[in-house]
Amino acid sequence: MEVRARAPGKIILAGEHAVVHGSAAVAAAIDLYTGSSIRLLPAGDADAVELDLKDSGLTFSWACSRLRDVLGEGCCQAEAPRPCSSDELAALAKLLEEHEIPEAKIWLSAGLSAFLFLYTSILGLKPGRVVVSSDLPMGAGLGSSAAFCVSMSGALLTAAGVVAVAGGSQGEGWQVFEKADLELVNRWAFQGEKIIHGKPSGIDNAVSTFGSMIKFKKGTLTNLKSRNPVNMLITDTRVGRNTKALVAGVSERASRHPDAMASVFNAVNSISEELSSIVELAAEDEIAITSKEDKLAELMEMNQGLLQCMGVSHASIETVLRTTLKYNLVSKLTGAGGGGCVLTLIPTCILFAS
Numbered sequence: 001m002e003v004r005a006r007a008p009g010k011i012i013l014a015g016e017h018a019v020v021h022g023s024a025a026v027a028a029a030i031d032l033y034t035g036s037s038i039r040l041l042p043a044g045d046a047d048a049v050e051l052d053l054k055d056s057g058l059t060f061s062w063a064c065s066r067l068r069d070v071l072g073e074g075c076c077q078a079e080a081p082r083p084c085s086s087d088e089l090a091a092l093a094k095l096l097e098e099h100e101i102p103e104a105k106i107w108l109s110a111g112l113s114a115f116l117f118l119y120t121s122i123l124g125l126k127p128g129r130v131v132v133s134s135d136l137p138m139g140a141g142l143g144s145s146a147a148f149c150v151s152m153s154g155a156l157l158t159a160a161g162v163v164a165v166a167g168g169s170q171g172e173g174w175q176v177f178e179k180a181d182l183e184l185v186n187r188w189a190f191q192g193e194k195i196i197h198g199k200p201s202g203i204d205n206a207v208s209t210f211g212s213m214i215k216f217k218k219g220t221l222t223n224l225k226s227r228n229p230v231n232m233l234i235t236d237t238r239v240g241r242n243t244k245a246l247v248a249g250v251s252e253r254a255s256r257h258p259d260a261m262a263s264v265f266n267a268v269n270s271i272s273e274e275l276s277s278i279v280e281l282a283a284e285d286e287i288a289i290t291s292k293e294d295k296l297a298e299l300m301e302m303n304q305g306l307l308q309c310m311g312v313s314h315a316s317i318e319t320v321l322r323t324t325l326k327y328n329l330v331s332k333l334t335g336a337g338g339g340g341c342v343l344t345l346i347p348t349c350i351l352f353a354s
């Protein structure tokens with residue numbers, strides 16, 4: 001039987017990077033997904049774990065006997081998420097070295113290590129074929145790494161028989177997991193994100209697992225009920241970057257200037273708190289909606305200034321900021337920055353005018 005799972009990407013409206021250091025952040029799931037499908041294969045002589053990455057056009061195969069040699073029998077405890085140890089990470093790197101990954105796609109290695117860790121931890125050394133495809137640009141700030149880990153954990157846990165869908169059908173015939181099962185998916189996905197990001201806050205996997213709009217602070221998630229639609233344009237600068245390196249860069253700056261950076265993170269916390277309460281305000285008429293959007297725009301502008309202080313903006317991002325400002329529109333980077341995607345708040349009056 002084939003199992004298929006999908007998980008969405010996200011935008012961060014306020015608080016990226018600072019959330020890694022304990023500040024609040026606000027994120028929303030978007031309608032772009034990563035899907036993972038798994039078919040367990042009957043045991044035989046040529047047992048292998050196969051991975052087909054549709055978007056990169058790359059396929060990988062690891063003989064189960066080789067996985068056993070390098071990783072040992074492993075500790076497969078699907079119900080107890082655990083971190084990947086440094087010894088395991090080194091063993092996974094050894095397995096990847098045996099494959100020729102084109103230099104231009106070397107950034108996939110972190111995703112491949114996360115895949116092998118999640119697969120062997122949840123399904124052990126059972127032979128199987130996994131296919132992944134995604135609507136999301138990779139390494140652009142829209143949470144492709146989290147959507148990859150969440151959809152993979154969901155599919156693996158279902159194939160292992162540890163979680164089951166709740167039965168209720170959501171859009172396009174997809175079914176949702178029970179709350180407790182979602183928690184388990186989220187905890188495994190976080191372990192995968194740790195391999196890809198180094199020190200993730202957990203916001204990306206949380207919003208990808210639970211959907212909707214959330215406020216996230218120190219691992220605690222609050223669902224936000226957005227009373228009026230918030231319309232965002234997403235511009236992809238197409239400048240590639242790597243979340244792990246950017247997160248590490250901010251931490252290094254924080255250790256060089258602890259007091260100044262603590263003030264920056266504190267200011268971002270206030271922005272996220274205020275933004276989350278504004279999002280939940282019900283605005284009944286045009287004047288109230290305009291005033292709500294003006295406040296959101298101002299908070300986004302302030303957050304962008306603080307992201308510049310953290311050193312994660314980029315010339316390509318500044319170009320989008322200047323271009324949208326010509327039309328009196330406010331923008332900020334979303335995700336790790338350094339390139340990637342930029343959000344522009346589109347006021348409702350503009351939507352009505354078009």
Ligand SMILES: Nc1ncnc2c1ncn2[C@@H]1O[C@H](COP(=O)(O)OP(=O)(O)O)[C@@H](O)[C@H]1O
Pocket residue numbers: 034053055107108109110111112132133134137138139140141142143144145146148196197241242243244335336
């Ligand atoms: N569909 C996918 N297949 C394989 N690896 C993926 C996939 N999506 C994401 N990844 C992994 O996640 C990395 C991108 O994550 P990251 O740098 O956090 O950026 P973002 O999460 O904003 O897209 C990729 O380099 C790759 O290792």
Ligand SMILES: C[C@@](O)(CCOP(=O)(O)O)CC(=O)O
Pocket residue numbers: 015016017018019020140141142143144145197199200201202203204243247334335336337
């Ligand atoms: C920079 C950060 O706040 C968000 C990273 O998002 P993305 O991987 O760039 O989509 C890191 C994190 O919270 O784990």
Ligand SMILES: [Mg+2]
Pocket residue numbers: 143144145146197204243
């Ligand atoms: Mg990511």
